[in-house]
Amino acid sequence: MAPDSPRLRMEGITKSFPGVKALKGVSFDLRPGEVHALVGENGAGKSTLLKIMTGIHPDYSGVFEYDGAPVHFRSIRDAQEAGISIVHQELNMMGDLTVAQNIFIGRESRSLFISDRELNRRAQRLIDDYDIGVEPTALLRELSVGKAQLVEIARALSFPATQVLILDEPTAALSEAESLDLLERVRRLRDGGVSVVYVSHRMHEIMAVSDRVTVLRDGENAGTVATADTTMNGIIEMMVGRQVINAPKTRSNVPRDAPVVLRADSLTSPDVKGVSFTLRAGEILGLAGLVGAGRTELMRIVAGADRASSGTVEVRGRARSFRHPHDAIRAGIAYLSEDRKRYGLLLGLSVADNSVLPSYDLVSTGPVVRNGAVSRVTRRYVEQLRIKTPSIHQATRNLSGGNQQKVVLAKWLLRDVDILIFDEPTRGIDIGARAEIYQLMNDLAAEGKSILLVSSDLDEVLHMSDRVLVMCEGRLTGELDIADATQVKIMELATKQEERDAA
Ligand SMILES: Nc1ncnc2c1ncn2[C@@H]1O[C@H](COP(=O)(O)OP(=O)(O)OP(=O)(O)O)[C@@H](O)[C@H]1O
Ligand SMILES: [Mg+2]
Incomplete structure (x- = not known):
């Protein structure tokens, strides 16, 4: 050669x-x-x-x-x-x-x-x-x-x-x-x-x-x-084929008197160490940290997928104890998991069936699913998120990775809840479609919905959040208003070791 x-x-x-x-x-x-x-x-x-x-x-x-x-x-x-x-x-x-x-x-x-x-x-x-x-x-x-x-x-x-x-x-x-x-x-x-x-x-x-x-x-x-x-x-x-502008958010869009919709107090589990935080109506709260910092584990507790050994969750002022994600959904909290293969999609089912899966009540009359309604809502999201598929009846297994992720997202955007937890929502999604998803999230927040955004992409955290929480090794190591948040500050907090008492 x-x-x-x-x-x-x-x-x-x-x-x-x-x-x-x-x-x-x-x-x-x-x-x-x-x-x-x-x-x-x-x-x-x-x-x-x-x-x-x-x-x-x-x-x-x-x-x-x-x-x-x-x-x-x-x-x-x-x-x-x-x-x-x-x-x-x-x-x-x-x-x-x-x-x-x-x-x-x-x-x-x-x-x-x-x-x-x-x-x-x-x-x-x-x-x-x-x-x-x-x-x-x-x-x-x-x-x-x-x-x-x-x-x-x-x-x-x-x-x-x-x-x-x-x-x-x-x-x-x-x-x-x-x-x-x-x-x-x-x-x-x-x-x-x-x-x-x-x-x-x-x-x-x-x-x-x-x-x-x-x-x-x-x-x-x-x-x-x-x-x-x-x-x-x-x-x-x-x-x-066009410019995509991705400017970071420079100040919070949340009014000072926006009501607290979620209050977590001292949540503790094997991977979460006494974490407290609040989430306001219309707020996008970013969660940053390294792999294994405990962000997903914290979100799973809030969403009823795991139980805390101690600590409390209040939703709109009411103490809640979720035993199952269904309980959280009923209380108005939906969780988009980071792991689409394990929890997000049924790969053998079609794009349409996956999209409406958690929302059958919205497209059904009694036990009867209205196929027209399924097609209508699915087509809307296929168009809005530009999901590339030959038809809404294609098995999701055959979609490209990023397009599978868009189907997962459509599924949760369809769900009418007040608090959305997005765990790595744009993982694997191309830069053009990402801009559309950011727009959808901003629209949801403007309607008064609240979003918890777990993201490993610091550009995304800085682009979307009104406020940023940072975790390291299960603990909350800092909270930054978006006006003060920078990549460097987030990285410092994400690697902040526990201060141990000098022996
Ligand atoms: N096994 C399959 N059966 C049918 N169609 C498929 C199959 N694998 C891929 N495709 C289709 O081929 C096209 C290219 O897919 P591919 O996975 O190569 O995209 P990609 O560039 O890797 O996208 P992404 O950034 O989302 O990963 C897509 O339209 C996809 O739906
Ligand atoms: Mg690919």
Whole structure:
């Protein structure tokens, strides 16, 4: 292979699914030791292209060369043996296996028998190296989405023979600090000669880590540029065909006398340590913190999904003790979970059925579901959120990751409650659609609804919140009015260790 010839080259790649032409003659090349970002709106075809590169979709047409020779991978194993490994957009691990088993699955040395003890020891080394803070023997399904994602990244990065590393939205479930750490690791791998394909909807990451950017639009190339020769706005315009303005909020929109609708006092559970806060009518209250800070755990208590061992929740002045999320919904609180695969969507059901699932009472007369009403409300959200699907009857499994997330959101926006808890609502959602979702959230707040916004994206927290709470290791470490909030202040509070009495 000549020194400047590409390690991987694709040309005229075409791939169809029933009712959808996902890729229409796409070209892409990857040089040794470069980070090549692949960007585009939800449904543009990014994951499909990556799945062709890694042998998951063997039925496509077009040219695919690897190290100068034509290849056609027919299985993940084919690609892996050629030195290509991937971190998928959707977590791809086995919930019932341990962390260690997940890390080493499919690559226990065939001739050598490795004991569980040895497996755990090797996993522990990796866990320490990545500072993940989990037990090798913990079951994967017991981990938060963020921790599970860190395990998956560590797994992919630890294959010794990897020449091409593909990361499909690796930081979607990570906070700012963990993302920065990952970007640093990606740079080191690149400097060691590994080629990286990097997919993300977080534009500042693309600018920070990539050497070149390829933009896909509707299954076609919209251009490839050197990152140094372009700007963030330049890339966004190639992606969505227009400017997207994302200015941070500079002052709170909540009137001083807005009534308190939710009051949490000293909530305590294994992962939450005596947290108190209030939420006002019409307020968007941001919750920032690192992965594992306890934000989701706190929200699950407020939403009736978990019980607190002590502490109280008052809704509009009335003490409440929820035993089940249904109790919270009846009290006017809806919770959009961060984990769409486990709690958010029934992947086998259609877009329409998923959208109306928690709201059957709104589209039914007695026990009879009015199909006309289902179609009407679903179409409204498909249009408003620009959900890319051939029809509202498509199984959600077949939608792109970001479009699945939009269906989850539609489901909760439909629900008529006063308090909405959004846990990572725009994870994996493209920058254009994100602006629409922000608008919807602002409209809800202007109507007097209150929103608790858990987000690992600091831009999002600063863009949307009237007030920001910051958590670290289960404790509330600070509260900032949006007028005083900055990235730096939030990061400081998010890593503020407990002050221990000097011994
Ligand atoms: N298994 C499938 N069956 C049917 N259609 C599919 C399937 N996989 C993907 N598609 C469709 O192909 C198109 C491209 O999807 P893809 O997942 O590649 O998008 P993406 O660019 O990765 O989007 P996102 O940013 O949301 O992850 C979409 O219209 C999607 O609905
Ligand atoms: Mg994708």
